[in-house]
Amino acid sequence: MMKTSAEVNLLLLLLVFTLHVKGMRYSPPGKPALTRCRSPEKETFTCWWESGSDGGLPTTHALFYRKENSEAVYECPDYRTAGENSCFFNKNNTSIWVSYNITVVASNALGSTFSDPVDIDVVYIVKPNHPEMVTVTVLEDKGWPFLRVSWEPPHKADTRSGWITLIYELRVKLEEENDWEMHLAGQQKMFNIFSLRSGGTYLVQVRCKPDHGFWSEWSSTSYIKVPDYIQREKPMWVLITCFCAFIFLILTWLLHMNGHSLKDFILPPVPGPKIRGFDKQLLKNGKSDEIFSSLVVSGFPPTTSPNCEDLLVEYLEVYVPEEQELMEESKDLHDICLKSEGCTSDSDSGRGSCDSHTLLMDKFREAKEEKRQRDQEKSRTGTEDQRQQKDWEEEGLTYAYEDMVSPNISSGRVETWPSLFSPLPQYSSSRHSQKSSLEKAKKHCFSDSLFPPGSTSFSLDQGGQTTMEAIRSSNREFSLRIKQPHLLHSHTQARCQLQAHSEVNISSIGCKQALGGLRSPAPHSAEYVEVQRVNEENTVLLQPVESGHGHIDGCSQLPLGKDYSRVQGVDRYNRLLLKGEVPQEGDCLYDYQDMTGDGTENCYTSSSVPSIQKPTACIHTVIMGHDEMVLAENGYIDTLTARTLPNY
Amino acid sequence: MVIQRAVWVLFLWPYLLTCSLPLDCREDHGSFSRCPSISQEKLLDRVIQHAELIYRVSEESCSLFEEMFVPFPLQLQRNQAGYACITKTLPIPSSKSEIQQISDKWLLHSVLMLVQSWIEPLVYLQATLDRYDGAPDMLLNKTKWVSEKLISLEQGVVVLIKKMLNEGMTTTAYSEQGLLQFDGQPEMLESVMRDYTLLSCFKKDAHKMEILLKLLKCRQTDTYNCA
Numbered sequence: 001m002m003k004t005s006a007e008v009n010l011l012l013l014l015l016v017f018t019l020h021v022k023g024m025r026y027s028p029p030g031k032p033a034l035t036r037c038r039s040p041e042k043e044t045f046t047c048w049w050e051s052g053s054d055g056g057l058p059t060t061h062a063l064f065y066r067k068e069n070s071e072a073v074y075e076c077p078d079y080r081t082a083g084e085n086s087c088f089f090n091k092n093n094t095s096i097w098v099s100y101n102i103t104v105v106a107s108n109a110l111g112s113t114f115s116d117p118v119d120i121d122v123v124y125i126v127k128p129n130h131p132e133m134v135t136v137t138v139l140e141d142k143g144w145p146f147l148r149v150s151w152e153p154p155h156k157a158d159t160r161s162g163w164i165t166l167i168y169e170l171r172v173k174l175e176e177e178n179d180w181e182m183h184l185a186g187q188q189k190m191f192n193i194f195s196l197r198s199g200g201t202y203l204v205q206v207r208c209k210p211d212h213g214f215w216s217e218w219s220s221t222s223y224i225k226v227p228d229y230i231q232r233e234k235p236m237w238v239l240i241t242c243f244c245a246f247i248f249l250i251l252t253w254l255l256h257m258n259g260h261s262l263k264d265f266i267l268p269p270v271p272g273p274k275i276r277g278f279d280k281q282l283l284k285n286g287k288s289d290e291i292f293s294s295l296v297v298s299g300f301p302p303t304t305s306p307n308c309e310d311l312l313v314e315y316l317e318v319y320v321p322e323e324q325e326l327m328e329e330s331k332d333l334h335d336i337c338l339k340s341e342g343c344t345s346d347s348d349s350g351r352g353s354c355d356s357h358t359l360l361m362d363k364f365r366e367a368k369e370e371k372r373q374r375d376q377e378k379s380r381t382g383t384e385d386q387r388q389q390k391d392w393e394e395e396g397l398t399y400a401y402e403d404m405v406s407p408n409i410s411s412g413r414v415e416t417w418p419s420l421f422s423p424l425p426q427y428s429s430s431r432h433s434q435k436s437s438l439e440k441a442k443k444h445c446f447s448d449s450l451f452p453p454g455s456t457s458f459s460l461d462q463g464g465q466t467t468m469e470a471i472r473s474s475n476r477e478f479s480l481r482i483k484q485p486h487l488l489h490s491h492t493q494a495r496c497q498l499q500a501h502s503e504v505n506i507s508s509i510g511c512k513q514a515l516g517g518l519r520s521p522a523p524h525s526a527e528y529v530e531v532q533r534v535n536e537e538n539t540v541l542l543q544p545v546e547s548g549h550g551h552i553d554g555c556s557q558l559p560l561g562k563d564y565s566r567v568q569g570v571d572r573y574n575r576l577l578l579k580g581e582v583p584q585e586g587d588c589l590y591d592y593q594d595m596t597g598d599g600t601e602n603c604y605t606s607s608s609v610p611s612i613q614k615p616t617a618c619i620h621t622v623i624m625g626h627d628e629m630v631l632a633e634n635g636y637i638d639t640l641t642a643r644t645l646p647n648y
Numbered sequence: 649m650v651i652q653r654a655v656w657v658l659f660l661w662p663y664l665l666t667c668s669l670p671l672d673c674r675e676d677h678g679s680f681s682r683c684p685s686i687s688q689e690k691l692l693d694r695v696i697q698h699a700e701l702i703y704r705v706s707e708e709s710c711s712l713f714e715e716m717f718v719p720f721p722l723q724l725q726r727n728q729a730g731y732a733c734i735t736k737t738l739p740i741p742s743s744k745s746e747i748q749q750i751s752d753k754w755l756l757h758s759v760l761m762l763v764q765s766w767i768e769p770l771v772y773l774q775a776t777l778d779r780y781d782g783a784p785d786m787l788l789n790k791t792k793w794v795s796e797k798l799i800s801l802e803q804g805v806v807v808l809i810k811k812m813l814n815e816g817m818t819t820t821a822y823s824e825q826g827l828l829q830f831d832g833q834p835e836m837l838e839s840v841m842r843d844y845t846l847l848s849c850f851k852k853d854a855h856k857m858e859i860l861l862k863l864l865k866c867r868q869t870d871t872y873n874c875a
Contacts (some may be wrong), residue, residue: 040745066735068732069732069736091744092745094743095742095743095745096742096744097740097742097852097853097855097856098742118870121851122854123855158744160866160873160874161862161863161866161874162696162859162862162863162865162866163744163859163862163863165862211703211704212707212855418654473839524752638701
């Protein structure tokens with residue numbers, strides 16, 4: 001017996017020992033925790049808990065609660081209804097507005113562990129079930145469909161008596177989208193959804209919440225398909241399409257009508273190179289020397305800085321009002337010259353020389369018209385004179401015209417005329433410098449018989465675009481027309497000297513010597529005035545030129561003929577009309593500073609002309625202006641360039 | 649002279665009568681209407697609306713106060729500090745089944761008891777909240793509004809009792825020297841917890857009033873189906 005008890009004791013000890021060894025893993029249960037308590041209708045509630053580690057031993061849990069204001073502890077009445085690890089409180093055990101103090105206890109063989117107590121009030125843990133009987137229908141409102149969603153509160157929630165007040169919320173989305181559209185419906189059990197997409201399938205869900213509590217779960221999804229209502233939108237699209245087509249047609253028609261001008265506006269034509277007198281054949285030949293030599297402009301850039309204003313020449317017109325025949329003849333010559341030169345039009349759209357050429361022609365015709373008118377007013381002196389003058393005129397016109405034309409269109413040669421208004425101190429010196437360059441041109445201009453080269457200085461404006469028309473009148477009045485066509489501006493804008501402004505007509509009076517020369521079959525003395533220079537007051541200083549000789553002597557060189565040093569007046573075309581008169585002995589110098597047509601002549605020496613700076617004898621000062629007539633003592637004025645004098 | 653006064657009294661007799669009448673017929677909810685016209689149902693509806701509003705505002709006030717002044721760890725344990733609701737002693741039914749068993753009269757009286765017991769503490773709460781630093785104006789406005797509306801609710805319930813039960817009740821006389829007891833300078837946390845408890849209890853009681861009144865209404869309209 002003792003042995004068996006000892007064995008039993010030993011066995012027990014062994015068991016305990018082994019248990020103890022194994023029991024290093026055995027421990028009292030871990031701390032359980034109440035996870036949540038919920039009441040679906042504010043009449044019952046359920047609490048769930050979580051068990052901690054069981055310590056390796058079978059563990060049991062128990063829930064104990066204590067009501068507010070009472071010390072009695074009760075145990076959970078129902079552990080099974082709500083599932084595992086839960087405690088269900090039925091209606092009889094549920095008091096609202098009363099705080100419950102709930103504790104869960106986990107116990108095993110080695111001990112028990114209490115959870116943290118939780119205070120709950122049933123009123124605040126209400127989470128109802130989701131709404132039931134959710135129905136969605138498609139209704140129409142004036143042709144536009146909308147969804148009507150209706151539902152019922154969960155059947156357990158007593159909303160009729162007002163025990164629970166529920167508010168609802170629903171959400172809608174298209175089947176293919178990811179974002180839900182939420183709508184709060186308040187306490188109503190019906191809701192309308194508008195702005196549907198035709199032909200789409202919608203998903204609808206509803207949930208509810210008591211005024212104090214938690215949101216329920218979403219109800220099961222209801223699917224609804226919206227029928228197509230695109231038919232209604234069709235007429236609108238048809239209208240829009242027609243309108244757009246109409247607009248398109250109008251635009252096309254406008255574009256077609258204005259296509260050409262539009263094209264020019266967008267892509268303006270590119271002007272080709274245009275240098276007056278420059279032969280493009282040179283470029284094609286490829287000889288650079290020729291090209292460069294032809295491009296070289298002697299006298300440019302000016303050695304002295306000219307006053308730009310002084311170089312401005314616009315229009316200098318010396319008009320011989322009589323001699324209709326001359327005009328006609330000149331016109332023939334004009335045409336001949338025209339034909340000889342020709343104006344070849346090319347593809348160069350910017351060719352201005354042609355236009356200027358034609359403009360010159362136009363002006364020439366104008367002068368002819370004026371001359372015709374003047375002829376009617378005045379009587380004709382003699383046919384002989386006319387004839388002589390005609391002859392003279394012919395040649396003069398020819399060469400003058402050629403000279404006029406040559407710098408423009410002649411090929412292979414560019415004549416640039418040195419600036420007349422370069423403030424050269426001495427005319428003689430400038431004359432020398434100019435002479436060489438002008439020699440060539442003069443050859444074309446004047447015949448040896450009529451215009452001794454040495455006695456003439458022919459200076460044109462640097463642009464070389466001045467044209468001359470020499471028209472002699474029977475009264476030895478002729479007008480030289482020196483023009484600067486405005487159309488040449490494109491070529492001359494680079495040079496300030498060539499800005500033409502106003503027109504100045506200068507009527508020069510053929511000197512009696514010239515007439516005298518004309519009377520003789522072979523006139524040798526061509527008297528004309530040289531334009532010496534223009535001083536700063538825009539006064540053109542003219543110098544009478546004797547045939548073949550200098551004119552410095554002055555008085556002895558007085559022309560025998562008439563003296564065209566008086567300004568007769570200005571015609572209505574703003575041309576100076578010079579009047580010829582017999583010079584008097586002793587009158588060697590004429591000052592024409594103040595030309596008023598009264599014929600006053602002041603000796604240069606006696607006059608006080610501040611503008612005149614060249615103390616050279618027998619300098620005839622010629623003032624150019626709009627309303628001035630310039631009297632040239634001898635012959636006619638070769639070159640005149642002037643512009644509007646501001647002080648007149 | 650006496651004859652003149654007699655004539656005055658004779659002429660003003662109807663006016664005197666009419667002036668005395670509206671006292672107990674006065675509509676508590678802001679609109680003055682003649683007593684015979686207001687129906688019991690409409691009156692009950694208005695009382696219920698009042699109770700709902702009061703509950704909602706008190707819930708908002710409690711949340712505001714909780715956010716601003718109550719430390720987070722203490723928020724879940726409202727009654728930890730040991731402050732019990734002042735109305736715990738009132739015999740208010742605390743479950744639906746209990747409520748279904750009591751009579752209309754008792755319902756109304758319960759409501760009236762609740763309302764009357766909270767008038768003064770709310771005034772006290774208002775005073776204490778003013779002492780707080782940085783109490784938002786919204787909180788103060790809400791509590792002030794609630795206390796005012798509670799007085800209106802009391803008057804409505806009194807009229808309702810008179811109509812339904814034909815009992816005359818007197819409204820509580822608002823006395824300035826109530827239970828206002830300032831403990832000198834209480835500790836901040838203690839004061840906060842006390843006020844927090846006060847607000848929570850009031851919120852709960854406001855909900856009680858609402859539920860009781862709604863159940864009463866259900867009984868009035870549909871006696872047999874009110875569960």
